[in-house]
Each structure stands twice: as C-alpha cells, then as structure tokens.
Amino acid sequence: MNVLIVYAHPEPKSFNAALRDLAKSTLEAKGHVVRISDLYAQDFEARVTRGAFRSAKDPDMLNIIGEQAHAWKTDGFAAEIKAEIDAIAWADFVIVQCPIWWFGPPAIVKGWMDRVFVPGFTYGRGKWFETGGLAGKRAMLSVTVDASLAAYSARGRYGDLDAMLWPANLSLRFVGFDVLKPFCAPKVSESPEIRRHSLEAYAARLAAIEGETPLFFHAASDYGDDDLLKPGLKPAASSPRDA
C-alpha cells in the first residue's frame, strides 16, 4: 500500500524523527511505498489566510469554506496545499507523527487539517463519515508525550488519551478515513531504554497494521435530523463519552 507519513517536529534529531524513520523502514521492508510530508521542513503555513488560494471568489469577505470549495472547483489552491491534497489522494494509509503539546497536536498539524481537509476533496454534498471523500483510506495518529501512560489514562492527571485525541480522530473520520487507535510513546525525555522500548512496540504494531480493526464510529445515518443519536443506540466507545 501507499503510506503517507505527515511528520511535524522542528528538530531533525527529535524522537519523533526516529519514529518516522522507523515507520518508513518497517513499512518499506513489508513492501509498502512510503512518502513523507515534513511539515516544518516544507515551511508549511499553519494559519488559514488568503494565501491558501490563488484567486478570490469573494475579495470583500473571506468565507473560508466558500473559498475552499471555489478553489477545489477551479484548481485554485496554493502549491503547498495542492501538494498535500495530492499526497493524501495517493495514499492508502496516512500516519500523522507528532508530539503532544498542550494536550493536543502542535499548531502546524491543526493547520494541516484546517487548510487541506477542504470541501469537494474530503466532504460535501452529503458525503461525510463513511461516505466522506477519503473513504477506503486509513489513518492513525502516532504521538509522543513526556509523561507516563498512566497520566493519560481515565484516572490519570490529564485524562484518557483517546478522549483527548477525539477532536483529531473525529476529524479524520469526518472526511472518511477508517481511523486506527493512536500509538503513543510515553516519557520521551526520561531514558534511552524507554525510547528503545517505544521503538520496538511501534515496529511490532506496524508489522501487523494491515490486519488491525479500526476504531468504531457511528454512521452519519445513526443520527437523526435533530443531530442526536437515534433512540436505542449507544454512543461509540471510541468517543470520550464512554472513556
């Protein structure tokens, strides 16, 4: 399969870079083709501005969804956005490799979603969730934290990690991805032994990644016109509601 690793760390010698390189070599050894979007090295802009678009549908009022839809129809995205769209279109599996800063992905990763998950390409005209534009592809967050896994558990200092990553995972599902459970490397500053253990755990997981069952999300049609889960249905365990 074609694998895109979206990598976001400003330091080339970071442990995130080691995880990126391990994923690349492990997946290539299994015969997959791997490409990397190195957001910092590409100087990828995080903020949604007029710079995302080569022309303006409405120069007097920046309606972001409106300009994104217009740019999708007219091949009007800035080159760095078009390159990411093309990379996602090419990929069967997208890994987002980043540290957790302030209990979520860094701004540059949020900006990648804000600017690249555009209507037409990823959703719209009734296509979302299981019918989203990226349906049939898989995605996974691979993150690092500087605390224990216990700290990111339901009774931990910071709460359950999957609940914390719900916004990012829900975004991935909204556009159609089958979303795999996040991988998390804990205590990245503590010792080489812990880091080596994380590398081993990640390699083992990646070796069997094609057989993994994605997280459960409700189908869009499980919700009524009132935006509520239809009576009798239980909220998904992958949401923070049951965490």
Place this chain on the structure above:
Amino acid sequence: MNVLIVYAHPEPKSFNAALRDLAKSTLEAKGHVVRISDLYAQDFEARVTRGAFRSAKDPDMLNIIGEQAHAWKTDGFAAEIKAEIDAIAWADFVIVQCPIWWFGPPAIVKGWMDRVFVPGFTYGRGKWFETGGLAGKRAMLSVTVDASLAAYSARGRYGDLDAMLWPANLSLRFVGFDVLKPFCAPKVSESPEIRRHSLEAYAARLAAIEGETPLFFHAASDYGDDDLLKPGLKPAASSPRDA
C-alpha cells in the same frame, strides 16, 4: 478588572469579530478595561520555531522547553511573544474568542498556547494547576460552531462540547487559570435571528461573569506519584470522563 480578549479570525467582518466587539463594549460598560490581541491582524506565527527566540541556548538541538526556559530567564523572546506574555500578565481575565474548526480551536490559537505558555512564566519548579504561574486569573473560551448545540451534546453527532474542549481547558488550568465554562454560539451561518440571539445570550452572561463559579478541576496533589487519582476520589465532572 483587566480583560484580555485573544481574538482569532482572519475575516474582520466575521461573527467572531461581532462577539469580540460585544464583549469589549459590555465589559467596558461595567467599568472594566479591555485589550485585544488580534492574532491574525498581528500576523502572529503559529508554529514553534527558532524564530521564537532571540538567541539559542543550544544551537545544535532544538529542545523547545529548554529554549523557552532559557528565553524566560534572559528576556530572550521574540517581540510578538513578549507582547503576549505582557498582555497575559496584565490581565485578570482572558477570553479566547475563536471559531471551532475541525472540532477544536484554529491552529493560530493552538500556536498561541504552544508559544506563549512558557515555563517560568506559566509553570515550572513544582508550580502547576492551582499553583501555576497564572493562578488567580480567570480564562474562558468563547467559540462559534456551524451546527446545532444538540450536535455538540453527549448524544450528538460530534459529542459533548466541553469534552471536545477539554484539551484547551486543561491547558488553561495547567498554567493556573480558573477556567469558566465555554460560551458557544451555534449555527452561525444559519440566520441573523440566531446570531442576534447568541449576541444577547453572550451579553447577559458577560454582565454577570464576575460572579461565575469556575469549572472544577482536581488539585495537582489529588494525584499520586503514579500520576493516578488517589483512591476514593472521583474524576472531575469537567473532564470528558463524566461527560
């Protein structure tokens, strides 16, 4: 009191700007002093790079926390970061006014936290949560969404809004803020009537904001050395665990 509104929308005619202006006039009418950080207008950088620092503690390896701590000690932050630090230091109450994009604040808001919530100023040397550097100040997220409030409820399409905003609220608490429940203006694209209703609700809330009880968060000392809530304590209702 001194109120800082951190405002993040690229369109000056956006409804977020209307909410910002309403907060300013409402709070000023009550005798408060209001300043605004207009992140887009200030061209505030969202990404953590060497550009945040006027010198390098370690030019060979970018350890972000290490460089931030060094810059705090040496007055070594770039001007735009120092300005935000000074504004927060001045404020008794910080409102973050932004849209929800992809189920969270825009990248520019995440970048504001990534770059401005620095050790020394906001945490460190055993100071965090109730003893954090910003203890005694209050903060609140004020957000807009383009769906119904039902969609952002526990049984809604996107799940409970407070659970979704847990990462941002936990970040605000980590650095010491007393965190007020977020304000949310729904269906911002639907009709002038809905927007007017939101403005009225926001004005009413702000008029009584000084008397509000903050969200409950556990004290740092409620957790053991194992990073887990001590036996017998119940997870906070303001965390997604009970949402």
